[in-house]
Amino acid sequence: MTTTLTPxxxxxxxxxxxxxxxxxxxxxxxxxxxxxxxxLLRQPSTFAWQIGFPVVMxxxxxxxxxxxxDVAGQGAGEGYVDFAMPGMFAMTMALxxxxxxxxxxxxxxxxxxxxxxxxxxxxxxxxxxxxxxDVIRAGLDLVIIAAVALLIGWRSxxxxxxxxxxxxxxxxxxxALIFVGIFLGLCIKNTETAxxxxxxxxxxxxxxxxxxxxxxxxxxxxxxxAWNPVSSTATAIRELFQTQxxxxxxxxxxxxxHALTAAFIWPAxxxxxxxxxxxxxxxxxxx
Amino acid sequence: xxxxxxxxxxxxxxxxxxxxxxxxxxxxxxxxxxxGLLGPNGAGKTTAVRILTTLTDADGGTASVAGxxxxxxxxxxxxxxxxxxxxxxxxxxMTARQNLxxxxxxxxxxxxxxxxxxxxxxxxxxxxxxxxxxxxxxxxGMRRRLDLAASMILAPQVLFLDEPTTGLDPAGRREVWEAVxxxxxxGTTVLLxxxxxxxxxxxxxxxxxxxxxxxxxxDSPAGLKRRIGDERLEVVVSHPAELQRLxxxxxxxxxxxxxxxEAEVRLSVPVSDGVPALTSVAAExxxxxxxxxxxxxxxxxxxEAxxxxxxxxxxPAIKETR
Numbered sequence: 001m002t003t004t005l006t007p008x009x010x011x012x013x014x015x016x017x018x019x020x021x022x023x024x025x026x027x028x029x030x031x032x033x034x035x036x037x038x039x040l041l042r043q044p045s046t047f048a049w050q051i052g053f054p055v056v057m058x059x060x061x062x063x064x065x066x067x068x069x070d071v072a073g074q075g076a077g078e079g080y081v082d083f084a085m086p087g088m089f090a091m092t093m094a095l096x097x098x099x100x101x102x103x104x105x106x107x108x109x110x111x112x113x114x115x116x117x118x119x120x121x122x123x124x125x126x127x128x129x130x131x132x133x134d135v136i137r138a139g140l141d142l143v144i145i146a147a148v149a150l151l152i153g154w155r156s157x158x159x160x161x162x163x164x165x166x167x168x169x170x171x172x173x174x175x176a177l178i179f180v181g182i183f184l185g186l187c188i189k190n191t192e193t194a195x196x197x198x199x200x201x202x203x204x205x206x207x208x209x210x211x212x213x214x215x216x217x218x219x220x221x222x223x224x225x226a227w228n229p230v231s232s233t234a235t236a237i238r239e240l241f242q243t244q245x246x247x248x249x250x251x252x253x254x255x256x257x258h259a260l261t262a263a264f265i266w267p268a269x270x271x272x273x274x275x276x277x278x279x280x281x282x283x284x285x286x287x
Numbered sequence: 288x289x290x291x292x293x294x295x296x297x298x299x300x301x302x303x304x305x306x307x308x309x310x311x312x313x314x315x316x317x318x319x320x321x322x323g324l325l326g327p328n329g330a331g332k333t334t335a336v337r338i339l340t341t342l343t344d345a346d347g348g349t350a351s352v353a354g355x356x357x358x359x360x361x362x363x364x365x366x367x368x369x370x371x372x373x374x375x376x377x378x379x380x381m382t383a384r385q386n387l388x389x390x391x392x393x394x395x396x397x398x399x400x401x402x403x404x405x406x407x408x409x410x411x412x413x414x415x416x417x418x419x420x421x422x423x424x425x426x427x428g429m430r431r432r433l434d435l436a437a438s439m440i441l442a443p444q445v446l447f448l449d450e451p452t453t454g455l456d457p458a459g460r461r462e463v464w465e466a467v468x469x470x471x472x473x474g475t476t477v478l479l480x481x482x483x484x485x486x487x488x489x490x491x492x493x494x495x496x497x498x499x500x501x502x503x504x505x506d507s508p509a510g511l512k513r514r515i516g517d518e519r520l521e522v523v524v525s526h527p528a529e530l531q532r533l534x535x536x537x538x539x540x541x542x543x544x545x546x547x548x549e550a551e552v553r554l555s556v557p558v559s560d561g562v563p564a565l566t567s568v569a570a571e572x573x574x575x576x577x578x579x580x581x582x583x584x585x586x587x588x589x590x591e592a593x594x595x596x597x598x599x600x601x602x603p604a605i606k607e608t609r
Contacts, residue, residue, distance in 0.1 A: 004407050005473045007444040024395065031392045038389075039380040042421075111374030115437070118340045118370040120362055121393040286344050 025122035032129025033136070040137075050099070051141060054092040055148050061088065061211070062152060082243045085154045086166075087210035090234035092141055093174040094205045097181035098197045100134050104185025105194050113285065127282065131178045138174040142167055157242030166237035169263045173233045176267030179274040186281040209234050214253065226253035229270065232262035293318045293353060293445045293476035294339060300347030301334050301500075308334040310500035311348065316478055316493075318444075321471045323491035324480040331500040332480035333373065336449045339478070340370045353444045369438030369446040373453065375430045376437070379423040383414055383433050386422065387440070394440045408436040412466060428459030435466055439475075446470060448479035452486060464489060484586075488512070518561040518584050520568060523553045525578040530554065533577055540571050558584070 016024075040047045066080035107113050107126070116126050156163040188194055207225045208214075214225035225231055236259040255262050294316035301309040309331045316322040324332045337343035339352055341361040350357045353367035377386050384405050391401030409415045412432040422430050431451060438446060448467065452460040467490055471477050481487050487494045488508045496503040496511070506514065522537075524530055530547060533554050537545050541564055545556035558564040561584045572579055 005411065005439060005442050005470060005475065007474050007476075008442045028393055031389060035378065035381070035389050038385055039378075042380055042382075109374075111372045111376035112378070114337075114342055114372050114374075115370065115376040116393070117342055118365060118368065119390075119393055120365040120395065125393075286342060 021122070025124055025128070028122040028125035029128040029132060031121075032125050033133040036129070036133035036137070051144050054088060054141065054145050057091075058085070058088050058145060058148055059152070081149070081152060081154045082157075082241070083238075084211070085149045086238045086241055086243060087234050088149075089142060089145065089166075089170050089237065090173070090208075090230050091205050091210045092145060093138060093170050093233070094177065094208075094210075094230045095201050096134065096138055096141070096174050097177035097184070098194075098201050099137075100130065100178050100181025101185035101188065101197055102191065102194050104130065104182050105188045105191050108186065108285075109190050117285070127182060127278065130182060131175065134178050134181075135171055135175055138171055142170060156240075158240045162240040162242075166240040169233055169236055169240075172264070172267045173229065176229075176270040176274070179271055179278050183274050183278040183281055186278065186285070204228065204230060209256075214256070223253060226255055229262075229266035231255075232259050232266050235259035236263035292316065292351075293320075294322070294350075294478055296335070296339065296348065296350040298348035299335060299338060299345050299350060301331070301338065301343065302346050307500055309338075309345070309348075311502075312497060312500065313502055314339075314350075314478075314495060316445075316476060318476050319471075319474050320492040321467070321477040321479070321490050323487035323494040324478065324497060325482065325484070325487045325494050326480075326497040326503070327482060330497045332482075332497060333449055334500075335497070336370075336447050336478070336480055340368060340447050341365060366441065367444045369441075369443040371431075371434050371438045371446070371448045371451055373449045375422075375434045377422045377430060377433050379421055381421070382419050383422055383425075384409060384418040386433065387436060390437045391440050396440070404440060408439060411439075412436045413462075426459060427455045428462035431455065431459065431463050432466055435463070435470075439470070443475065445476045445478065448477065450480055450482070452481070452483070460486070484515075512586075518558055518586050519555050520558045520561070520564055521553060521555045521581070521583055521585055522568070522572070522579060523551065523581040525552075525580045527552050529577050532575065533572070536571055536575060536577070537568060540568055552580075 061084050062081050066084060113126065117123065156166070158166070184197065184200070188196070207221065208228040209225060209231040214222040214231065216222075217225055232255065235256060239259060292315055294314055296312060296314040299309045299312040299314075300307070312331065312335055314322075314324075314335070324335060326332050334343065338345045339350055339357060341357050341364050344358065352364045355363040355367070357364050377383075378389070381389065384402075387405035387408055388401045391404045392398070394401075396404055406415075406418070409418045412435060414429065414433060414436065417425065417429065422433055425433065435448075435451075451467065452463050455463065464486070467477060467479070471490075477490075479490065488511075491508060493505060494508055494511050495505045504511065504514065520537075520541075522533060524533055527549070530549070530552055534545055534547060537543070537554060537556055541556060541558065543556050543558070545554045547554055565582070565584055569582060572582070
């Protein structure tokens with residue numbers, strides 16, 4: 001006992017090379033990722049609830065509303081799974097930023113952020129670790145939702161490459177929104193006020209082409225919905241999955257006709273805006 | 288400087304919007320000592336600790352910890368300090384052991400070294416039994432000890448404790464005090480903040496009293512208590528008419544001039560040796576058959592001490608923002 005608590009002379013770190021710092025940053029990031037996954041393993045019920053929500057949404061939309069929907073004259077209920085699923089995928093990715101924001105606020109509130117910042121770890125690790133673990137989580141979400149979708153009859157009409165590209169685009173959107181989540185999470189004072197995230201999440205998720213084509217909304221709302229980044233991803237992956245029926249709708253908005261390009265560019269634009277904002281907010285912690 | 292001072296601060300200033308949290312605070316903490324920052328809420332204690340632990344940038348002044356400047360060499364400082372903040376920063380979704388292993392990894396220990404260190408610390412802090420449980424189910428004292436253990440991964444030279452016992456029950460406070468004493472005995476320099484006079488008294492070698500962002504007094508616990516004033520014997524009589532008799536009695540027995548509070552029918556007199564004075568006065572009261580509602584020894588509270596020392600209210604003039 002006597003030896004293990006006696007202050008040890010610490011090795012100076014000033015001489016570390018840039019390469020070794022990068023290596024440590026990567027390792028610290030991975031340690032944070034492992035922390036997140038320990039949470040999942042120790043709290044399988046929480047994970048089940050989080051994943052259960054989109055699964056229930058899928059089943060609800062397909063069986064409750066779907067039976068009344070007539071996608072492009074194919075007959076009531078016909079083809080709705082194929083129309084709704086890309087929307088559900090995109091929506092799950094869009095709403096995921098709330099989990100990110102909540103986790104960031106929680107860490108800040110519980111003094112975790114302070115503890116990390118007082119430690120000799122890479123200061124980027126709490127952010128990069130959060131981003132990486134959330135992307136992995138999102139991949140897991142997609143696999144599970146896709147499995148449920150396959151069970152109830154959804155099929156991708158696209159090639160394997162196109163289908164994989166669709167999932168990459170979904171994760172690309174999620175990655176961009178992680179930084180929105182980190183920024184908002186750092187702005188929010190405590191987890192009690194995190195409810196305000198819904199005020200951002202609902203318009204983002206619903207004023208989009210996720211459930212209804214923007215062409216069927218009132219003009220001004222349709223324009224907003226069409227230019228919503230979530231719509232671009234939803235429309236792009238519908239094209240990649242070669243969803244039947246959508247070709248009957250004449251794209252009324254310019255961006256609708258360029259969904260695939262927009263699905264690449266929108267998340268990049270979001271990151272260009274929100275990464276600097278998140279970094280600034282993170283630095284503000286030392287004010 | 289580097290050989291004697293574990294913590295040295297000169298003229299630290301910190302402004303929040305239009306409030307001044309620190310207004311030129313100086314600190315000198317010699318190696319291997321326990322130093323208390325004592326003050327009412329909002330005095331600037333937490334702000335000082337945040338600056339010294341590299342969490343917040345000062346607006347003025349300089350500070351070095353373990354011989355390194357907190358502003359220009361924060362990474363060197365971080366390798367040599369431990370911080371236990373006001374919040375117990377442990378992960379409730381992991382076991383105690385997983386918590387310490389994770390922190391060990393972030394302190395750059397290898398995988399097996401981190402696990403070994405976690406087990407060692409669990410043993411030292413009396414948590415070996417609880418290693419596989421979530422801290423969510425721990426008592427307040429156990430949570431704090433786990434928090435302390437996480438700060439001790441690298442056996443830091445300087446340990447910062449920000450109100451380590453706030454919110455703990457008496458048993459929990461004793462557990463934490465014991466742990467801090469053990470650490471100090473083995474050579475860790477400890478800087479702790481508290482607003483409990485008895486805590487500072489029990490743990491610290493030196494105490495800096497700060498108020499409204501300024502150094503107020505620095506002294507040893509004994510010296511501080513002398514300045515604050517000695518213990519007082521207080522007696523409350525049942526019948527106001529007997530206050531006069533009591534006063535005569537106290538003057539005769541103790542030879543000191545008491546102060547009377549007619550409204551509270553209370554007599555109060557400073558005593559240097561509390562217990563003998565109490566017993567002799569009590570015996571005389573009994574012999575004289577005076578009806579007493581309450582009798583006891585009191586030490587001035589920190590609030591009273593501030594009133595006494597500053598003759599200014601101990602109300603927080605600056606709201607602590609973090």
